[in-house]
Amino acid sequence: TDYGSSLTVSLPAALQPHQPFQIIVRYTTADGPAIWWLDPELTYGNAKPFVFTQGHSVCNRSFFPCFDTPAVKCTYSATVKAPAGIQVLMSATQSTYLEEEGVYQFYMEYPVPAYLVALVAGDLTHADIGPRSRVWAEPCLLPTAISKLSGMVERWLAAAESLYGPYIWGRYDIVFLPPSFPIVAMENPCLTFIISSILESDEFLIIDVIHEVAHSWFGNAVTNATWEEMWLSEGLATYAQRRITTETYGAAFTCLETAFRLDALHRQMKLLGEDNPVSKLQVKLEPGVNPSNLMNLFTYEKGYCFVYYLSQLCGDPRHFDSFLRAYIEKYKFTSVVAQDLLDSFLNFFPELKEQCVESKAGLEFERWLNATGPPLAEPDLSQGSSLTRPVETLFKLWTTEPLDSLAAASSVDLTKWRTFQTVLFLDRLLDGSPLPHEVIKKLSECYSSQLDSMNAEIRIRWLQIVVRNDYYPDLYKVRRFLENQMSRMYTIPLYEDLCTGTLKSFALEIFYQTQNQLHPNLRKTIQQILSQGLNPLPAIDTTAVTTETPAMVLEDKVSEATNGAISLRDVNVSA
Numbered sequence: 152t153d154y155g156s157s158l159t160v161s162l163p164a165a166l167q168p169h170q171p172f173q174i175i176v177r178y179t180t181a182d183g184p185a186i187w188w189l190d191p192e193l194t195y196g197n198a199k200p201f202v203f204t205q206g207h208s209v210c211n212r213s214f215f216p217c218f219d220t221p222a223v224k225c226t227y228s229a230t231v232k233a234p235a236g237i238q239v240l241m242s243a244t245q246s247t248y249l250e251e252e253g254v255y256q257f258y259m260e261y262p263v264p265a266y267l268v269a270l271v272a273g274d275l276t277h278a279d280i281g282p283r284s285r286v287w288a289e290p291c292l293l294p295t296a297i298s299k300l301s302g303m304v305e306r307w308l309a310a311a312e313s314l315y316g317p318y319i320w321g322r323y324d325i326v327f328l329p330p331s332f333p334i335v336a337m338e339n340p341c342l343t344f345i346i347s348s349i350l351e352s353d354e355f356l357i358i359d360v361i362h363e364v365a366h367s368w369f370g371n372a373v374t375n376a377t378w379e380e381m382w383l384s385e386g387l388a389t390y391a392q393r394r395i396t397t398e399t400y401g402a403a404f405t406c407l408e409t410a411f412r413l414d415a416l417h418r419q420m421k422l423l424g425e426d427n428p429v430s431k432l433q434v435k436l437e438p439g440v441n442p443s444n445l446m447n448l449f450t451y452e453k454g455y456c457f458v459y460y461l462s463q464l465c466g467d468p469r470h471f472d473s474f475l476r477a478y479i480e481k482y483k484f485t486s487v488v489a490q491d492l493l494d495s496f497l498n499f500f501p502e503l504k505e506q507c508v509e510s511k512a513g514l515e516f517e518r519w520l521n522a523t524g525p526p527l528a529e530p531d532l533s534q535g536s537s538l539t540r541p542v543e544t545l546f547k548l549w550t551t552e553p554l555d556s557l558a559a560a561s562s563v564d565l566t567k568w569r570t571f572q573t574v575l576f577l578d579r580l581l582d583g584s585p586l587p588h589e590v591i592k593k594l595s596e597c598y599s600s601q602l603d604s605m606n607a608e609i610r611i612r613w614l615q616i617v618v619r620n621d622y623y624p625d626l627y628k629v630r631r632f633l634e635n636q637m638s639r640m641y642t643i644p645l646y647e648d649l650c651t652g653t654l655k656s657f658a659l660e661i662f663y664q665t666q667n668q669l670h671p672n673l674r675k676t677i678q679q680i681l682s683q684g685l686n687p688l689p690a691i692d693t694t695a696v697t698t699e700t701p702a703m704v705l706e707d708k709v710s711e712a713t714n715g716a717i718s719l720r721d722v723n724v725s726a
Contacts, residue, residue: 154439155212176216183213187331193637193670194273194329195347196289199237201273203328203344206266207337208378208442217265222376222486224262231255231270238275240287242267242339244321259340261319262484264374269339271326281305283318287326288347295350296327300360307364310398315368315391316476319483323367325360330638331670335359338366338388348638352606354570357400358392358408365391368479376486378442382432383489386454391475393455394468404569406535409455411575413529416452418582425524432457433489433520456526457519461496464508474499489520538569542576549590550583557590561597570609577612584619591620599625611641618648626657633661639673646680655681 160174180186189201204214212219231239232254240246243257259268277287278297284304286296304325308318320340327347336359337344343363349356369391370384397405420430428434430449436442462471478495493516497504509516514527532539541563548560565573580586580594594616602613614632617625629645636642649658659681666674 154209154441158216178216180214183210185210185212185214187333187670187672189273189329189331189670192668193331194289196274196291199274201271201329203271203273203332204269205333205337205344206268208266208446211265211268214268214270217268219265221264221266221374221378224264224374224484224486226259226262227268228256228258229270231257231272233272236274237272238287239270239272240275240324240326240342241271242269242342244341261340263340263371264486267339267371269337269342269344271328271342271344275326277324281308283308283321284323284325287324289327289329292327292347292350296325299350299353299356300325303357304360304364306399307361307395310395311364311368311391314394314398314472314476316479318367319372320367323364330636331673333639333672335640336363338363338370340367340371346638346640348607348636348641352570352608354408355606355608358396361395362388362392365389365395368475372479372483374486376488377436378445379434379436380432380489381434381442381445381450382454382457383487383492385450386432386458387475389451389455390458390462394472402534403538404535404571406532407538407569407571407575409530410532410535410539411571411578412448412452414575414578416448417525418578419448420525427523430523430525431521453526456529459530460514460519460526460528464503465500470500538572539575541568542572542579546576546579549580549594550586554587554590557593561593565598565601566605570606573605573609574612577609577616580616581612581619584616586616586620588620591616591622595622595625599628603628607636607641611644615644615648618645618652618654621653626654630657630661634665637668637670637673639676642669642673643676643680646677650680650683 158176162172166172185204185206187203187205189203191197191199191201194201204211206214209219211217218225227243229241229243231241232252233239235253239255241255241257241259242263243259245258245260247256248254249256274289275287276290276293277285278293279285280297280301281304286293286300288296304323308323312318322341323343324341325343325345327345327350330346330348332344332346335346335349343360345356345359345363349359365388366384369387373383375381375383393405393409396408423429429445429447430453432449432454434445436445462468465471465474474496477499478492481495482491493509497509519527545560545563548557565576568576585591586594599613602609610632614625614629616622617629629649633642633645646658646662649655662677662681666677669677
């Protein structure tokens with residue numbers, strides 16, 4: 152029932168091959184995984200209800216009857232009726248609004264796979280931020296969105312076009328969604344969906360939008376024909392994203408962001424094990440397995456490393472850009488398999504084909520695709536050393552015994568660092584937790600007040616360090632953070648850490664105080680995390696560390712086991 156049931160339509164026997172025909176399916180959509188309804192209380196403005204869809208990977212079959220596979224592409228049109236005051240948007244190239252009837256009409260003139268059909272409706276207003284871009288958001292968020300993105304999207308689109316050819320979708324608009332949006336971003340053509348929570352984290356916002364821009368070529372124009380080869384979209388889009396950031400922000404910034412992501416890849420490798428089949432680029436989907444379960448960092452970062460390796464075989468990344476431009480031109484509006492990409496690559500570079508680069512010992516293309524474990528080769532990130540070296544130095548000062556150098560470490564001002572430097576430093580401290588009590592105490596004294604004023608991507612990492620080290624003096628900050636967060640990416644990691652250690656009753660208290668501000672899907676996930684091994688737990692007395700309400704004894708039971716979302720923070724998925 153999670154995946155629906157097939158509908159088989161028998162065609163008339165007299166129908167000739169290639170003869171046009173029409174099928175009309177009358178249907179009603181019930182609640183389903185693609186459609187997210189929000190009460191006004193779950194929006195920022197608290198004024199009007201909101202609805203959005205999320206089709207990736209196989210959810211849109213609960214939205215409308217479709218061939219729900221990336222191998223099939225088609226155009227679509229839609230007519231949507233909505234109450235007055237509700238703005239409706241879709242991932243379409245054309246739209247009209249008949250105000251007297253309250254009816255919106257949409258048309259996507261280019262063929263797209265079913266998962267890229269998307270709809271959003273709510274209290275949304277817009278502003279133009281470029282000649283072919285506008286931003287949509289709830290009225291209270293619009294000024295922030297404008298200030299962050301005005302003029303920027305056109306710069307990124309122009310850089311992408313210089314690398315990979317014309318942007319074919321017409322408009323590139325962005326809509327910021329309430330914190331219930333289950334992932335960070337989604338590359339719906341003409342209308343990128345992004346979670347509003349990311350607005351406060353400038354560098355993450357830049358990377359996430361540029362990644363979705365890259366999908367306009369890799370994923371939307373040329374699509375993986377099977378979910379077993381999702382790296383063909385994500386690995387190529389990640390490579391293109393980093394080429395765009397290198398052109399617009401320089402190689403050092405790109406290398407820093409890459410180092411941060413590769414660190415996360417190796418962290419996920421430790422969690423899953425090097426022989427885990429999901430670490431293959433060509434993963435075999437067993438019957439009944441949701442393809443979305445394959446949305447892991449191997450899809451992105453191992454895929455990126457393979458594409459980067461191919462680019463290095465060419466000797467000059469600009470030669471590889473020329474190949475990718477030709478690849479897009481050849482396959483746009485179709486779906487491909489890995490062999491299509493690799494055959495095209497070898498045909499474009501016949502000298503490499505003569506050298507049999509596909510069979511180079513230890514780096515065979517087949518091994519890249521089907522071996523488990525880490526990438527066979529990783530990029531040279533030395534151009535980012537001016538940004539990564541200070542991180543490595545500071546981490547060693549805090550973690551190398553004897554701890555005689557803490558005075559030097561405490562003099563570092565993190566407020567002068569880039570966000571990716573700070574999160575890279577905190578992630579490495581997280582990997583080393585639990586830390587000696589002297590270290591965590593000194594870390595808090597040095598940095599806690601600095602980190603309080605930083606963005607949520609930084610704060611959540613510091614708070615995870617607090618939780619994993621049972622550092623009670625800063626626990627009130629964990630409570631305060633969770634009381635003000637409604638998004639999956641900023642709640643799940645903390646609840647997982649709280650329930651892994653000795654603070655489950657503290658987590659229960661916060662959850663029961665805040666559950667009404669969470670989307671039912673997120674509420675259910677947190678209940679599953681809290682339910683693992685749950686027995687009647689004594690409450691911890693937090694009055695020593697916070698002036699807020701003391702913890703209560705909570706005996707409510709929640710059921711079902713979580714299915715291991717421990718790597719969610721590391722994935723931070725932008726589809």
